[in-house]
Amino acid sequence: MIRTSRLSGFYRQSPERRRARLVEARWVAPEEVESLAGLAGFDEACADAMVENVVGIHGLPLGVALNFLVDGRERLVPMAVEEPSIIAAASYAARLCAEGGGFTVEADPPITTAQVELLDVPSLEAARAALHAHTAFLLAEADALIPAMCERGGGTREIEVRVLDATTLVVHLHIDTRDAMGANCVNSVAEGMAPRLAALAGARPGLRILTNLADRRKVRVRARVPASALVSEAFPEGGVVRDGILAAHRFAELDPYRAVTHNKGVMNGVDAVLVACGNDWRAVEAGAHAWAARSGSYRPLTSWRAAEDGTLEGELFMPLATSTAGGAARTHPGVKRALKLARVSGALDLAALAGAAGLATNLAALKALSTEGIQKGHMALHARRVAAEAGARGELIEVVAERLSHERVYRPERAREILDAELARRKGARG
Ligand SMILES: CC(C)(COP(=O)([O-])OP(=O)([O-])OC[C@H]1O[C@@H](n2cnc3c(N)ncnc32)[C@H](O)[C@@H]1OP(=O)([O-])[O-])[C@@H](O)C(=O)NCCC(=O)NCCSC(=O)C[C@@](C)(O)CC(=O)[O-]
Ligand SMILES: NC(=O)C1=CN([C@@H]2O[C@H](COP(=O)(O)OP(=O)(O)OC[C@H]3O[C@@H](n4cnc5c(N)ncnc54)[C@H](O)[C@@H]3O)[C@@H](O)[C@H]2O)C=CC1
Numbered sequence: 462m463i464r465t466s467r468l469s470g471f472y473r474q475s476p477e478r479r480r481a482r483l484v485e486a487r488w489v490a491p492e493e494v495e496s497l498a499g500l501a502g503f504d505e506a507c508a509d510a511m512v513e514n515v516v517g518i519h520g521l522p523l524g525v526a527l528n529f530l531v532d533g534r535e536r537l538v539p540m541a542v543e544e545p546s547i548i549a550a551a552s553y554a555a556r557l558c559a560e561g562g563g564f565t566v567e568a569d570p571p572i573t574t575a576q577v578e579l580l581d582v583p584s585l586e587a588a589r590a591a592l593h594a595h596t597a598f599l600l601a602e603a604d605a606l607i608p609a610m611c612e613r614g615g616g617t618r619e620i621e622v623r624v625l626d627a628t629t630l631v632v633h634l635h636i637d638t639r640d641a642m643g644a645n646c647v648n649s650v651a652e653g654m655a656p657r658l659a660a661l662a663g664a665r666p667g668l669r670i671l672t673n674l675a676d677r678r679k680v681r682v683r684a685r686v687p688a689s690a691l692v693s694e695a696f697p698e699g700g701v702v703r704d705g706i707l708a709a710h711r712f713a714e715l716d717p718y719r720a721v722t723h724n725k726g727v728m729n730g731v732d733a734v735l736v737a738c739g740n741d742w743r744a745v746e747a748g749a750h751a752w753a754a755r756s757g758s759y760r761p762l763t764s765w766r767a768a769e770d771g772t773l774e775g776e777l778f779m780p781l782a783t784s785t786a787g788g789a790a791r792t793h794p795g796v797k798r799a800l801k802l803a804r805v806s807g808a809l810d811l812a813a814l815a816g817a818a819g820l821a822t823n824l825a826a827l828k829a830l831s832t833e834g835i836q837k838g839h840m841a842l843h844a845r846r847v848a849a850e851a852g853a854r855g856e857l858i859e860v861v862a863e864r865l866s867h868e869r870v871y872r873p874e875r876a877r878e879i880l881d882a883e884l885a886r887r888k889g890a891r892g
Pocket of ligand 1: 546725729
């Protein structure tokens with residue numbers, strides 16, 4: 462039986478029933494279902510070993526985005542995020558993309574780049590020439606510092622020399638770090654190689670650290686949505702909806718103020734996957750925004766166009782340095798659980814999933830913005846949080862949220878009034 466991520470009515474069920482559905486759909490083995498709930502295995506001792514000054518454990522909801530077809534494979538996409546409507550948006554847009562064949566992904570090899578700064582260089586030309594003449598030797602020296610990485614197929618691939626000013630060079634060591642993000646690994650290489658590089662250049666070593674502008678580690682995710690899939694009752698012409706999405710993309714191309722928000726919509730998906738999978742999302746964020754600004758003005762990370770047959774075509778292209786080995790993947794049981802749930806095979810596969818999620822959340826946001834506006838769908842889901850904040854529990858959350866959405870008022874005071882009235886009504890009905 463082929464596993465499907467198209468689980469109809471999933472979002473209307475309780476978390477317990479959802480877990481049972483994942484077992485029925487063979488995403489989760491029956492014996493694993495317990496560990497999916499709560500903080501199984503993540504105790505204070507585990508937390509205390511991860512970071513400093515631990516005084517407790519901080520939780521986030523873990524959801525799964527549905528309907529993802531990535532390179533022909535059905536996928537569940539784990540997302541940990543505090544903001545309502547992101548997982549719904551990802552699932553919705555993935556459903557639209559599935560109608561066009563799903564997401565296709567190209568990922569660069571997992572190259573992480575270390576920078577070694579060389580200061581007070583007496584002659585830039587002589588230093589460059591000396592470094593170039595010793596390239597083979599330097600590559601071997603760098604590899605000697607990371608034998609385990611070389612054994613698993615990684616290693617130093619290239620050495621690049623860049624001039625920063627009249628007396629400053631920076632040497633880039635491009636290193637394949639396989640399934641690791643590679644920060645610690647390449648930082649060790651940078652520190653180990655700095656004296657040798659400085660000696661060759663007749664310079665003084667400066668900083669030795671990776672760059673988070675991971676432009677040798679990009680993903681390109683593409684998706685197609687037939688215009689007919691964009692039709693709804695309120696918007697019966699798919700071509701009009703498509704053109705609205707194209708106009709929204711054009712706005713982001715023209716205006717950095719809009720491009721930043723556009724990219725926030727991309728990172729809604731990317732970050733939620735990275736957080737669920739215990740990855741360094743600050744590193745990816747920093748790289749993504751630098752990449753977005755590489756032309757000199759800040760631009761969108763995705764692009765949308767209409768194909769000749771009228772199909773909407775989207776593409777996300779950005780650096781995405783991910784990790785499934787080392788870091789939290791080794792220590793945090795929740796991270797291991799998320800990686801297993803998504804059946805992630807390695808770092809490039811995780812980058813593919815995170816990229817697909819980013820393209821999906823961008824599409825959902827653009828579609829909502831260019832049709833009914835963001836508030837309808839987003840605030841309807843936000844209303845559930847407001848209802849809970851006002852004290853509603855269980856099915857009362859839906860009752861209060863529905864009323865708030867109907868009134869289009871999302872204040873906790875109004876939620877409290879609705880809740881009190883509902884409780885009084887129920888008491889009256891019983892008495
Ligand atoms: C929220 C929807 C999806 C509703 O959209 P809808 O058309 O009312 O949804 P629907 O009832 O027709 O359902 C369609 C599918 O959406 C999913 N879905 C639908 N409801 C749920 C739910 N409760 N829980 C989980 N999944 C849900 C689900 O997959 C469902 O398929 P089905 O399972 O029925 O076959 C839509 O309005 C939407 O995508 N809105 C965009 C929301 C969004 O982008 N939120 C992010 C916060 S705003 C922001 O941060 C970014 C922004 C906007 O500023 C970026 C930018 O400016 O570009
Ligand atoms: N500017 C930045 O982004 C910085 C980030 N960091 C942090 O560094 C950490 C990431 O560094 P890493 O070197 O990735 O982590 P790491 O130090 O945990 O190294 C990865 C480990 O995984 C092992 N491994 C097992 N299987 C592997 C496989 N298939 N492929 C690759 N390695 C495998 C390696 O031997 C290595 O011990 C993150 O916690 C990050 O937040 C640290 C300094 C700066």
